[in-house]
Amino acid sequence: MQQQIDADQVRKVAKLGRLELTDAEVEAFTEQLGAILAYVEKMNELDTTDVEPLAHCLPISNVFRDDVVGPSLGTDNALANAPQRDGSFFKVPKILDDSSGA
Amino acid sequence: MSDLSYKVIVGLEIHVQLATRTKMFCGCALSFGEEANSRVCPVCLGMPGSLPVMNKQAVEYAMLAALALHCEVASFTKWDRKSYYYPDLPKNYQISQYDLPLGSGGYIEIPLEGGRTKRIRLIRAHLEEDAGKNLHTAGSFSQVDLNRAGTPLLEIVTEPDMNSAAEVRALAVELQRIVRYLGVSEADMQKGHMRFEPNINLLIERAGLQFRTPIVEVKNLNSFRALERSVAYETQRQLDVFLETGITMQMGNKSTRGWNDADETTVLQREKEEAHDYRYFPDPDLVPVTTTPEWLDEIRSRLCELPVARQMRYVGEYGLSDYDAGVLTAERATAEFFEQTVVAGADPKRVCNLLTQAGLKLANERGCDMSALGIAPAAVANLAQMADAGTVSATAASTILQAMTETGKAPELLAEEMNLVQTSDAGELERIVDQVLAENVQAVEDVVSGGKKSKKARGFLLGQVIQKTKGQANPKVVSEILDRKLS
Numbered sequence: 001m002q003q004q005i006d007a008d009q010v011r012k013v014a015k016l017g018r019l020e021l022t023d024a025e026v027e028a029f030t031e032q033l034g035a036i037l038a039y040v041e042k043m044n045e046l047d048t049t050d051v052e053p054l055a056h057c058l059p060i061s062n063v064f065r066d067d068v069v070g071p072s073l074g075t076d077n078a079l080a081n082a083p084q085r086d087g088s089f090f091k092v093p094k095i096l097d098d099s100s101g102a
Numbered sequence: 103m104s105d106l107s108y109k110v111i112v113g114l115e116i117h118v119q120l121a122t123r124t125k126m127f128c129g130c131a132l133s134f135g136e137e138a139n140s141r142v143c144p145v146c147l148g149m150p151g152s153l154p155v156m157n158k159q160a161v162e163y164a165m166l167a168a169l170a171l172h173c174e175v176a177s178f179t180k181w182d183r184k185s186y187y188y189p190d191l192p193k194n195y196q197i198s199q200y201d202l203p204l205g206s207g208g209y210i211e212i213p214l215e216g217g218r219t220k221r222i223r224l225i226r227a228h229l230e231e232d233a234g235k236n237l238h239t240a241g242s243f244s245q246v247d248l249n250r251a252g253t254p255l256l257e258i259v260t261e262p263d264m265n266s267a268a269e270v271r272a273l274a275v276e277l278q279r280i281v282r283y284l285g286v287s288e289a290d291m292q293k294g295h296m297r298f299e300p301n302i303n304l305l306i307e308r309a310g311l312q313f314r315t316p317i318v319e320v321k322n323l324n325s326f327r328a329l330e331r332s333v334a335y336e337t338q339r340q341l342d343v344f345l346e347t348g349i350t351m352q353m354g355n356k357s358t359r360g361w362n363d364a365d366e367t368t369v370l371q372r373e374k375e376e377a378h379d380y381r382y383f384p385d386p387d388l389v390p391v392t393t394t395p396e397w398l399d400e401i402r403s404r405l406c407e408l409p410v411a412r413q414m415r416y417v418g419e420y421g422l423s424d425y426d427a428g429v430l431t432a433e434r435a436t437a438e439f440f441e442q443t444v445v446a447g448a449d450p451k452r453v454c455n456l457l458t459q460a461g462l463k464l465a466n467e468r469g470c471d472m473s474a475l476g477i478a479p480a481a482v483a484n485l486a487q488m489a490d491a492g493t494v495s496a497t498a499a500s501t502i503l504q505a506m507t508e509t510g511k512a513p514e515l516l517a518e519e520m521n522l523v524q525t526s527d528a529g530e531l532e533r534i535v536d537q538v539l540a541e542n543v544q545a546v547e548d549v550v551s552g553g554k555k556s557k558k559a560r561g562f563l564l565g566q567v568i569q570k571t572k573g574q575a576n577p578k579v580v581s582e583i584l585d586r587k588l589s
Contacts, residue, residue, distance in 0.1 A: 072142055087248070
């Protein structure tokens with residue numbers, strides 16, 4: 001069977017997900033993720049020529065709410081679980097390379 | 103080096119905040135200037151177990167904008183997660199649209215000098231949620247305010263069709279006019295309702311060869327001025343760098359720069375290598391959106407004539423100057439008021455003068471639009487007719503317009519009350535002219551003799567007549583009588 005994922009890819013994915021893995025974990029996950037990918041790979045055996053891509057598993061669309069204001073939590077509730085606060089703000093380590101905004 | 107020529111090539115990404123009451127996926131009120139983190143809930147804080155639900159108004163605003171921008175509106179569109187870690191993004195992903203945007207293609211016509219327009223093509227227009235705000239003013243740490251997190255944004259991406267800082271600015275201004283016309287965004291620059299990210303490079307020709315400089319993306323500009331200046335600055339900077347190093351565009355040498363408002367320069371921003379690995383995938387928490395033809399028709403019925411088309415029509419149909427037509431079409435309320443007044447039977451140029459010289463100033467002072475000044479277009483049409491007929495002077499008409507907004511009274515009544523009715527009664531004016539001529543024999547002689555003093559003396563006599571009528575004589579009629587008597 002073809003190798004589905006290597007240790008470097010696991011390290012990269014872990015870094016993107018902000019996960020710190022030991023070498024032993026990298027080895028274990030490489031094997032486990034490889035097995036999962038191999039299992040999913042089985043689906044490539046199916047002929048999907050005339051099958052529409054699936055965007056969502058529920059056969060419904062257009063679930064909306066009206067543009068009506070509901071209750072918010074308020075600052076104190078919002079900050080209740082924060083490790084640190086500064087007045088009304090969440091307090092976080094200094095951000096150096098700011099590229100905030102959507 | 104004398105045979106060197108170049109042109110700048112710019113494409114724009116624009117984020118427009120939609121004018122909904124609530125956020126994109128939860129019922130928190132949109133806010134500006136509220137206490138930090140007061141307008142948040144489990145959904146926009148990204149709490150485990152919370153589920154987003156689409157705001158129908160936001161989707162409809164986006165559809166309306168897409169139609170107005172001549173986009174093709176997708177019959178099927180969905181939501182994707184764009185994953186990255188940043189303190190202002192509580193879920194660690196932004197809900198956006200990746201491969202099936204709500205709007206594709208389309209264009210914006212921008213006005214150029216001399217009544218011409220240029221078509222700037224669009225690549226796409228999609229909906230997404232905004233992030234929160236980071237503040238760095240507080241020393242050794244940063245502050246995060248999530249009130250803005252989840253605010254609905256329309257992201258519009260243009261083709262690289264702009265070739266000057268002025269064109270880039272014109273596009274931004276035109277888009278602001280369009281979204282305001284449609285009522286889909288307040289587009290208030292001070293409140294960050296429009297943010298721009300230009301992609302800029304140069305096409306240089308030297309000694310018969312073409313060179314392209316590396317593309318630079320300038321992040322998060324939030325004023326027309328900064329946008330225009332950043333493009334102008336980058337044009338010069340890229341030219342200088344090219345002349346010094348000869349470096350041209352290659353795979354992977356695009357860079358991101360920030361705008362320094364204080365010294366009006368761009369500054370290189372370091373980005374981590376894998377920063378753009380966003381791992382998009384469909385959001386399982388949100389079902390897709392299907393737009394039926396009936397729904398689209400209903401949205402299409404809310405469209406209106408867009409500002410640039412209107413501006414051109416005012417020039418062509420009413421003979422207004424480019425400038426005046428631009429002023430009148432800047433806000434939809436002004437344009438509609440103007441047209442209603444013209445339809446009520448007033449001369450377009452007269453109405454244009456009344457509105458641009460008095461009406462808009464009043465609206466501006468009171469921080470409202472024309473429709474909220476408390477005057478009816480029909481009443482303004484009456485006033486315009488009075489000015490045309492010479493019943494009141496142009497200056498008096500402006501004074502009366504202001505009084506109309508203050509009292510709600512009819513212009514005819516106000517003209518009487520304020521003693522602003524001009525006398526055009528030739529018989530009565532003739533008597534006064536005769537009286538003035540009799541009292542000023544020397545001046546009459548000066549005029550009739552036609553010497554150096556003639557013009558001045560005639561002006562003096564005219565002034566005397568106006569004075570005797572306490573400013574109520576129609577100068578045009580008086581002038582005619584004077585001409586007749588003194589020839």
